[in-house]
Amino acid sequence: MSTVESHGPDPFDQDDSLIADLGALTAGAPAGLLERVAARWVRVDAAIGGVYVAMTDQGVAYLRAGQDQEEFAASFRGRFARPLLPGGGPPPALVRALRTGRTGGLHLDLRGLRPFEEAVLRAAATIPRGEIRPYAWIAERIGRPKAVRAVGTALGRNPVPLLIPCHRVTRSDGRIGQYVFGAPAKEHLLRTEQVNLDEVGTLAAKNVYFVGSDTTGVVCFPSCRDARRITPAHRQGFRTLAQAESAGYRPCRHCRPGGAPA
Amino acid sequence: MNVTETDIRLPIVAALTEDLDTGFVALFDAYRDVVFSAALRLCGRWADAEDLTAEAFLRAYRALAGYEPQRIESLRPRPWLMTILANLWRNTARSAARHPPPAPLEAAPEAADPAEPAEQVAERSETGRELAALLDELTEEQRLAIVLRHVVDLPIAEIATVLGAPEGTVKSHISRGLKRLRVLYPGRNDEHR
Known part of the structure; x- marks a missing residue:
């Protein structure tokens, strides 16, 4: 901080070592601090077309299909209330996860979720590619057997569809049920993953x-x-x-x- | 309002009005060092200062997102950011006082701050570390006023805004705080270099 900013004589600015030593206690902000505040967006190809993905320093926080960049930014800010800045290239683990379904090495940022929602999504994440489970199964898995409807709501709020495969959760009566990106996308995904839907x-x-x-x-x-x-x-x-x-x-x-x- | 702050302020306010997120990066780049320096000397620990700075800027962004354009145009970013930081620091300091961490087995007041980068440690003198630790002996308002005035060099008028107090009160906090520090801090007066 330069002394040019000082304005006129100040009775407290005595020319002594205490004032000088206090003035030497400044420190530069560490690199990477902006990443603690802002998220970065990238566009990646997925089985249902191009998707926008927002990442924080903790991991992937948000994924949406069927939106343009402005719509994605608006929906991200509405939900997370963080700045969203252009990112570089997508991390290899993300590209691989969207291409092959293997999520090894991929970090997710689920901080914005309630504990119930997080439990639902972590249970959904255990369903292997090529298989489906009923909503009631998730409810049983997380120890809330009566909360079947709430499971559906929590899956509908999945911030990272595809990466957490909420599309593999279907109705107990054999119908495939709803999906954040629409039922046709859900059926397309399940058939791509070779689920024996018929x-x-x-x-x-x-x-x-x-x-x-x-x-x-x-x-x-x-x-x-x-x-x-x-x-x-x-x-x-x-x-x-x-x-x-x-x-x-x-x-x-x-x-x-x-x-x-x- | 001093000239330098006015010069920095105008392009940032213009950028914020144009596009919030781009403007936020300009705001962050212009003020990150001053906010971090103040945070570090208020809370005293490198990792806590990083948390406090990140949280202050996040709150700043969330506040800006709800402001009308006129309010952004009349924004004075530095005292505004420092007010957010000061409130956060007071709240975290108070909740820490209500829930004190368990006492360490061995008191180690001279131990290096584990999160502080090595080059920063190397640059900083022993007297600097000692003086920084002595800030703990001040009252909240004295510490705030002294850090803002003498560490990050804010004018009295801006500090009065941050403290929500008249300038005379700010000067009195500074004066009493300095008096206390002079008692505790031998400084370099005794040294014959």
């Missing part, structure tokens, strides 16, 4: 929501990779998990029908 729909029409193998005695969701390996001759359908269990079947350890904690 088979799930056919079974649901027959009131079959669980599939067991009479050789292993294991019961699964119909989209589970284990269920899809059961040969037709050994395939047993069930309307409820309780029916399967009373017939001597145990829940699959991969797809965890009934939402047993991991």
Whole structure:
């Protein structure tokens, strides 16, 4: 701070070491401090077309499809109330996650979420590519079995769709249900990920929501990779998990029908 | 209002009126050092000063987002930012006083600030560290007034705005604070260089 800014004699500015030493206590702001305040946006290609992504120093905070840059910026600011600045290139982990679905090495910034919302999204993030789970399964998984409707609301508020695959959560009756980017995008994504949607729909029409193998005695969701390996001759359908269990079947350890904690 | 601050102020206010986010970067670049220096000498720890500075600028952005254009045009950024910082610091200092951290097993008042970069430590003299620590002995208002006046060199009028007090009161805080520091701080007067 230069003394040029001083204005006239000041009775407190005595020419002594205390004043001089106080004046030497300034420090430059550390590099990277702006990144603690502002987010950066990038545009990346995804399975449903180009998406805009906002990142903070903590990780990816927001992803939206079907918006232009101005709409994205406006919706980001409305939700996060932070400055949004142009970013450089997207980080390789983000490009890979959107291309392959593998989210290893990708950090997410979920600070703006309520604990319930975060629990819902963390449960959704465990659903493997190529499989789907009902809303009620998420509710069971997070220990709130009656909060099925609230699960749907929390998934609808997912700030990072695709990266947290909320599109893999579907209705218990076999229909695919709603999606932040619209139901057609949800169906497109699930088919791209090779989910057996047609088979799930056919079974649901027959009131079959669980599939067991009479050789292993294991019961699964119909989209589970284990269920899809059961040969037709050994395939047993069930309307409820309780029916399967009373017939001597145990829940699959991969797809965890009934939402047993991991 | 001194000339230098007026010169800095006008392009920033113009940029803020034009585009909030671009203007915010101009605001941040112009004032980050003065806000960080004040934060560091108010809270006394490097990592806390980073938190305080980031939070102050975030609050500044959120306030600006709700301001009418006329209010932005009449903005005086430096005392305004310092007011946000001062309020944050007072609130965090008070909540820390209500919930004191557990006492360390071994008192280590001379220990280096772990978050402070090494080159910064090397540049700063032992007397500087000692003087910075003595600021803890001041009252909140004395510390605020002295840091704003003598560390970051704000004019009395701006400090009066920040403290929400008459200039005479500000001068009195400074005078009493300096008197206290002179008692505690041998400084370089005793040294014969």
